[in-house]
Every structure is written in structure tokens, then in C-alpha cells.
Amino acid sequence: MNPSIYKSLLKLTSDELLAKAKKLVQQERVILVEILHHLLMINDKKLYLQMGFKSLFDFCTKELGYSESAAYRRIQAMKLLKEVPEVKQKVLSGGVNLTHLAQVQKVATVERKQNNNVISKAQKIKLLEKVENKTTRQSETILREFSPLSAIKNDSKRVINNTQTEIKFIADQELLNKIEELKNLLSHKHVNPNMNELLHTLTDLALCEVRRRKKIMNKEESKRPKRNHNKITSAPKKPCGKLKYRNQRYIHPTVKNEVWFRDGGCCSYRDPQTKRKCESKFQLEFDHIKPVAIGGDSDINNLRLLCREHNQYMAYKNNLIKNKFFKLGNS
Ligand SMILES: [Zn+2]
Structure with missing residues (x-):
């Protein structure tokens, strides 16, 4: 004391x-x-x-x-x-x-x-x-x-050391059945894997599939030489017959990939005063800095990664500015 x-x-x-x-x-x-x-x-x-x-x-x-x-x-x-x-x-x-x-x-x-x-x-x-x-x-x-x-303490985590964490969660019967089926299917490669090994296999498969669907390459893939060396930094401007290319909101997969790696795969929002960066990797979305509604395009320089919370916050702020602008315009 x-x-x-x-x-x-x-x-x-x-x-x-x-x-x-x-x-x-x-x-x-x-x-x-x-x-x-x-x-x-x-x-x-x-x-x-x-x-x-x-x-x-x-x-x-x-x-x-x-x-x-x-x-x-x-x-x-x-x-x-x-x-x-x-x-x-x-x-x-x-x-x-x-x-x-x-x-x-x-x-x-x-x-x-x-x-x-x-x-x-x-x-x-x-x-x-x-x-x-x-x-x-x-x-x-x-x-x-x-x-x-x-x-019941569900989804609880307990850090054991720098590299290991104990995770507890409640599994329903359906999940247990799926785990058993997966173990049997993998039994030639891994005999009786423990949960850590099983989850490694599952997450590798899931990450591969999700990245493929989101058209996100991992860092190694992005470094490989591409057949077409013309770097695409914006969506094609001219209509090419496909409706999606005429839509200004459409973002070309290569542009998405460039934005993703430029922003480090995390939310790029910064506090205007302190410059503190959010860096969340949860529910990331591609945001048009200048909204499409007022002429913004899907060019790499007009795009950034934001978490859903900050994307909604920016939309809310932009709406406030727009409403203020219209109010001033009408007065
Ligand atoms: Zn954020």
C-alpha cells in the first residue's frame, strides 16, 4: 500500500x-x-x-x-x-x-x-x-x-504457450458423424489423426476452396509469372458484350487480388486524427472510395479493403455528407 x-x-x-x-x-x-x-x-x-x-x-x-x-x-x-x-x-x-x-x-x-x-x-x-x-x-x-x-463454456480458448492454445467447443451429433466419415476417408493417408491434424487438413482444403471462389491467390501464387504480363489495374472500361463488365460496381478478379495484397488482406480504415489503422481481417469487403453512385469507378486506386463495420460506417458518413450537401443546396 x-x-x-x-x-x-x-x-x-x-x-x-x-x-x-x-x-x-x-x-x-x-x-x-x-x-x-x-x-x-x-x-x-x-x-x-x-x-x-x-x-x-x-x-x-x-x-x-x-x-x-x-x-x-x-x-x-x-x-x-x-x-x-x-x-x-x-x-x-x-x-x-x-x-x-x-x-x-x-x-x-x-x-x-x-x-x-x-x-x-x-x-x-x-x-x-x-x-x-x-x-x-x-x-x-x-x-x-x-x-x-x-x-457450458462453449468456444473457449486457453493459451498454453506461445505456439499452442486449448480450444473447447460443443459438437453436435451431425458434426461427429462427419468427422468420423472424414477420418475413414483419410485413413489411407493418416491413420487415426488427432483433432489438431484433422483440422489442419480441413482448414487447408477450406482455405484453398474459399480463396479459389474469392479469386484470391496466396502470396506464392501471386509471385508466379503470369501468361499475360499486362497488369490489369482496373475493370475494362469499354462494354465487351457481357453485362457484368458494363456494371461499374463489377471488380475484375485481378484488380481484387491487387487490392487485397496492397492492403495486406486487412481493413485499411484509419482514424483521420490519430492515423490508427483498424487492420481487422473479419468480414472484409471491397469499398469504392469515391462511390459508384457519384461517378467512382472500379479502378485499383478507387478501391480499398474495409471490414464490414467500417464499410457500413463509411456508407453512413457518406450519406450524412450527401444529405448535408442536398440540404445546403436546397436552402
Ligand atoms: Zn475495420
Whole structure:
């Protein structure tokens, strides 16, 4: 403990010390509610996207400095607060804490995803009442009775060392049957492969197929000399009889490939102020920097890779600019 703080606390009587601790805990609850409201506003305004983060979770861990579990709990609680504003009073009174909120929201998410069961606001309030003033273990037991699936840690990862990670997930019977069939088909090449070896084979096959469909070559393939040395950097401008070439949104596969490697296969959005780059590799899309609607073409210089979140954010911003422009034009 900081020596000066320790010294000042030593001067307090036991009653004063307890009263001050209680006061601080109450202040902590007030701050928690304020933080959740702030996160809600940051989420609604999509400020994390403007700052170059791929998600609110990314923003909470990298910008606010929360641990992954702390960020997860706060985001879950924020979602619950949005739907159930009554949460605020329950937190301030000390009846429920951050863990209770995250647990209830997790149950709702698991039920919706796994059982297609949408938990209503009234049900969430009832669940909150049930876990009120309960310990974490007690509330886990209560919620497990309501939703047995929510108690199972699905898709969990545990880093073992620099090169190995333990992954746990729930496999349904259909998947187990497919795995068994695959093992049998591969049995001449690999006798009884373990899950790591099997997933290597599967992901190699899947990556090859997905890259082929998306017309993305891997780095080695892209370095091979091509038969046609004329580098295509834009879609053919003249109509060549095929409808797709007349469509200005159409992007030639070679152009897609050039853009993909130029942008490093990740989102190229940058915060205009800090220049922070998103670099997400999730749900990547080709974005026309100058929209096609206002004359932009499918040239390599007018294209960039954006994650879906940033693509939608840019579309939203462009719409705002367009609306502002039209409003000014009409006034
Ligand atoms: Zn992005």
C-alpha cells in the first residue's frame, strides 16, 4: 500500500474506516452505472469505428485498458442496461453487481443463439430478481436451472504457450458423424489423426476452396509469372458484350487480388486524427472510395479493403455528407 495512504487511514477509527469504505463502494456503483451509460453512447455513436477500432470490445481492451473478461462483462451489462433501464436502480442499491448483469445477458444470448428462444424484458427482470443479493456461485446455479446450455463454456480458448492454445467447443451429433466419415476417408493417408491434424487438413482444403471462389491467390501464387504480363489495374472500361463488365460496381478478379495484397488482406480504415489503422481481417469487403453512385469507378486506386463495420460506417458518413450537401443546396 502507498505509505502516505496507509498513514492517513491509520488515523481513522474503526467506525470511520468502515463508513468510508461503504461510501467508496457506493461511489463505485455510481461510477459503474455512469461507465455503462458512456459505453452505451460510444456504441450508439459508433465512436470506436471512427477511432479505427473494429469493435467496442477492441476499444475497451486496447483504448480503455480493460482486461478481456472485464471488457466482456461491461459490454454485456451495457446491453442489458439498454433493454432494461431498471438495472440502474438495482446496481445503485447494491442488489445486483456487474457479474449478475453479465450472467443474465449471457443467458439471453445463449438462449437466442442455441435454442432460438428470445428472452423478453419481463423475463430478464425476473431473472435479475432471482439473482439479487446472491453470490456468484448461487446465481450460476439459479441461471443454470433456467438455461442449462448457458453454463457450458462453449468456444473457449486457453493459451498454453506461445505456439499452442486449448480450444473447447460443443459438437453436435451431425458434426461427429462427419468427422468420423472424414477420418475413414483419410485413413489411407493418416491413420487415426488427432483433432489438431484433422483440422489442419480441413482448414487447408477450406482455405484453398474459399480463396479459389474469392479469386484470391496466396502470396506464392501471386509471385508466379503470369501468361499475360499486362497488369490489369482496373475493370475494362469499354462494354465487351457481357453485362457484368458494363456494371461499374463489377471488380475484375485481378484488380481484387491487387487490392487485397496492397492492403495486406486487412481493413485499411484509419482514424483521420490519430492515423490508427483498424487492420481487422473479419468480414472484409471491397469499398469504392469515391462511390459508384457519384461517378467512382472500379479502378485499383478507387478501391480499398474495409471490414464490414467500417464499410457500413463509411456508407453512413457518406450519406450524412450527401444529405448535408442536398440540404445546403436546397436552402
Ligand atoms: Zn475495420
